[in-house]
Amino acid sequence: MSYSPDTMAKRHRLAYDDAFGAVLLDPERDTPQGVIGPRGKAANKRFNVYRNNVTHGLVNALCEIFPAVTLILGEQNFRMIARDFLRARPPSSRLVFEYGHEFADFLAGFAPIQHLRYLPDVARLERAWLDAYHAADRTPLAPSALGAFAPERLATALFTPHPATKLIASDYAVHTIFMAHRKGPMPERINASVAEAALVTRPLLDVRVHKLDRGQFHFLQALCQGATLQKAASRALENHPSFDLSTAIALLIESGAFESCRSCSVTDEED
Amino acid sequence: MARESAVHSAIQRRFPAFDPAGRAGASFKPQHFDAIAADPASVGFVEVHAENYMGAGGPPHASLTEIRKVLPVSLHGVCMSIGGHNPIDREHLARFASLVERYEPFKISEHLAWSTHDDVFFNDLLPLPYTDETLARVCEHIDQVQNTIGRPVLLENPSTYILFCESEWAETDFLREIVKRTGCGLLLDINNVFVSATNHGYSATEYLADFPLQHVGEIHLAGHDEQEDDEGSPLLIDSHDRPVADPVWSLYEMVIDERGPIDTLVEWDSEVPDWPILRSEATAAEHILDRYRGRQQRMNRHVLQS
Numbered sequence: 146m147s148y149s150p151d152t153m154a155k156r157h158r159l160a161y162d163d164a165f166g167a168v169l170l171d172p173e174r175d176t177p178q179g180v181i182g183p184r185g186k187a188a189n190k191r192f193n194v195y196r197n198n199v200t201h202g203l204v205n206a207l208c209e210i211f212p213a214v215t216l217i218l219g220e221q222n223f224r225m226i227a228r229d230f231l232r233a234r235p236p237s238s239r240l241v242f243e244y245g246h247e248f249a250d251f252l253a254g255f256a257p258i259q260h261l262r263y264l265p266d267v268a269r270l271e272r273a274w275l276d277a278y279h280a281a282d283r284t285p286l287a288p289s290a291l292g293a294f295a296p297e298r299l300a301t302a303l304f305t306p307h308p309a310t311k312l313i314a315s316d317y318a319v320h321t322i323f324m325a326h327r328k329g330p331m332p333e334r335i336n337a338s339v340a341e342a343a344l345v346t347r348p349l350l351d352v353r354v355h356k357l358d359r360g361q362f363h364f365l366q367a368l369c370q371g372a373t374l375q376k377a378a379s380r381a382l383e384n385h386p387s388f389d390l391s392t393a394i395a396l397l398i399e400s401g402a403f404e405s406c407r408s409c410s411v412t413d414e415e416d
Numbered sequence: 417m418a419r420e421s422a423v424h425s426a427i428q429r430r431f432p433a434f435d436p437a438g439r440a441g442a443s444f445k446p447q448h449f450d451a452i453a454a455d456p457a458s459v460g461f462v463e464v465h466a467e468n469y470m471g472a473g474g475p476p477h478a479s480l481t482e483i484r485k486v487l488p489v490s491l492h493g494v495c496m497s498i499g500g501h502n503p504i505d506r507e508h509l510a511r512f513a514s515l516v517e518r519y520e521p522f523k524i525s526e527h528l529a530w531s532t533h534d535d536v537f538f539n540d541l542l543p544l545p546y547t548d549e550t551l552a553r554v555c556e557h558i559d560q561v562q563n564t565i566g567r568p569v570l571l572e573n574p575s576t577y578i579l580f581c582e583s584e585w586a587e588t589d590f591l592r593e594i595v596k597r598t599g600c601g602l603l604l605d606i607n608n609v610f611v612s613a614t615n616h617g618y619s620a621t622e623y624l625a626d627f628p629l630q631h632v633g634e635i636h637l638a639g640h641d642e643q644e645d646d647e648g649s650p651l652l653i654d655s656h657d658r659p660v661a662d663p664v665w666s667l668y669e670m671v672i673d674e675r676g677p678i679d680t681l682v683e684w685d686s687e688v689p690d691w692p693i694l695r696s697e698a699t700a701a702e703h704i705l706d707r708y709r710g711r712q713q714r715m716n717r718h719v720l721q722s
Contacts, residue, residue: 161545161580162501166533169542179545179581183617187646191577191615194643194653198540206539236537239495239508240470279471282478308472350475 169199170232203231206241211248211271213326214264226255242279245272263317263337270323270343273311274354277347280309285348285401291394294408300375301409304368309347310402312357312366316340320356348401355400360385364393365402373409431520434488436461438677438709440701441490442694443684449479451691456486459698461522463490463681469519470511480519490523490634490681491515495537498557498571499544500530509564516565523634523679525570525603526561528554528591545580546590551597558598570601570633575608575640575654577615587612588626595631602628604678605636606671610664611652615645620667629675637668637701638683657686659697669704676712677705 164177176192207227208215215223230251236244249268258264285307294302313319320343321335342362344355357365360381367377374394381388397403439460444452452459462483469476483489493512496504516524529541544550562568571594573587585593591602604627613620639658645651660668660682672678682697 161550161582162530162533162542165542166536166538169538170536180578181581182645183579183615185581188578190644190646191651194577194651195540195542199538202539236539237535239497239505239532239537240467241539242468242471277474279474279476282473309474347474350478 266315266319277309283404286403302374304403307404311345314342360388440698442698448691461488466493488522491521493526497530497532543576546583546585555597570603572603575611592628601633604632607638635680
């Protein structure tokens with residue numbers, strides 16, 4: 146395939162964003178050709194303003210999305226890791242508050258911090274917190290909703306999760322670490338090796354983070370996946386023999402984790 | 417009358433229509449919500465970055481809804497990537513259009529810049545060369561935006577740190593031609609004019625003399641940082657993290673003297689101060705607007721009487 150000089154010129158001219166895109170996130174690469182200062186003078190420091198803006202802006206965004214991880218690592222360390230992350234996984238969404246869903250996995254694979262095994266789950270919980278913050282508005286399930294069921298039908302109740310609801314289970318004390326760092330430096334020594342699970346909800350405007358025992362986690366997870374109340378309770382008991390159903394139902398209502406419930410129909414049971 | 421229109425808007429579930437003509441406003445930051453809600457008359461309008469309100473729900477929409485009940489809001493897009501090579505992202509444009517529908521902004525603006533390329537979002541306003549090809553593409557993108565939202569947009573002049581060898585158009589001519597082809601208006605950012613003029617060694621006054629002021633629907637003012645380029649010459653950075661600089665105020669007064677009062681926004685996006693400090697910047701702009709508004713009214717009276 147050959148190009149006429151005209152087409153070549155056109156291709157060259159339209160390449161400005163290709164040229165920028167290829168080097169903006171890579172400090173080792175040269176300033177793109179055709180980029181100049183006034184009267185044709187050098188533009189390396191000038192071009193680096195864009196590099197700095199892009200990197201600084203996205204690193205700041207990650208600091209804001211992951212404040213507890215920032216505190217745990219120390220801001221300087223966090224910023225170096227965040228910079229590596231954004232070079233490896235730059236954002237594809239134009240909404241900065243959607244950035245960083247892959248950050249927890251990146252931390253898990255980052256060799257120098259392998260000893261902080263709880264850290265990826267803390268990052269997952271922080272990311273879930275921001276997802277809940279921006280989730281769609283829905284009125285949570287009214288406390289009276291369960292009372293509307295005939296007692297013999299209650300076991301067949303199905304629940305629709307509220308859009309803000311997120312569940313996270315960890316082998317580490319993810320809830321305790323998260324709560325301890327959301328309001329400043331860690332106040333006391335935490336035993337990180339206690340397995341914990343967390344439920345994130347936003348019934349109205351405030352995001353809430355509840356600590357769950359193993360049974361409650363499996364109960365709520367089953368309900369979110371479309372199991373009936375009875376099946377969810379069985380699953381919880383299998384995983385956690387001392388599971389207490391009445392406490393879990395109270396949590397289901399008070400946390401605002403669901404937006405509606407209905408009785409299981411024949412078609413639901415076929416599924 | 418005020419009560420009637422409030423009742424009407426409650427029934428229609430629509431916001432009040434304000435007329436902030438020739439007033440000064442400020443960037444809206446969530447931390448200033450209480451102060452602004454307690455005294456909305458302290459500022460003429462507020463402006464928001466559209467992308468901050470593109471989540472599905474939650475506190476951002478709740479606070480903007482409350483603010484919109486008491487103040488006019490202008491919607492300022494930062495990520496449409498109008499100056500980019502790639503087509504306009506339809507999903508992003510649809511989100512933008514739904515904000516226009518939801519909040520009934522009195523002004524809508526975007527940038528002569530790009531921020532996304534081949535699915536990577538760079539989160540910055542990046543420059544483009546001014547050529548016949550980029551002109552056609554920018555106009556195509558603006559047509560698409562305006563057709564989708566059903567309203568004209570104001571296009572903002574950029575602050576830039578570099579130039580392109582291949583540029584064939586002066587920025588002011590480029591903007592004038594965009595207005596002619598698309599019917600859009602312009603958002604004149606006077607800090608950007610001063611930053612670019614200093615960085616590229618031309619006169620901000622001459623740039624403004626050549627700027628199609630008759631098409632300006634809004635003015636932006638902001639603070640900038642001072643650094644140095646490769647040769648140690650001043651390189652200004654459009655940082656929006658401090659008060660408006662004195663030379664920018666002088667240029668602003670010159671523009672208002674020439675054109676009369678134009679809705680003016682003081683932007684502050686980083687190192688955001690307490691509300692009284694940001695409000696005092698908007699008040700300073702308002703004083704300049706008032707001075708020329710008074711003069712304009714006296715001149716009108718004089719014309720009528722003579």
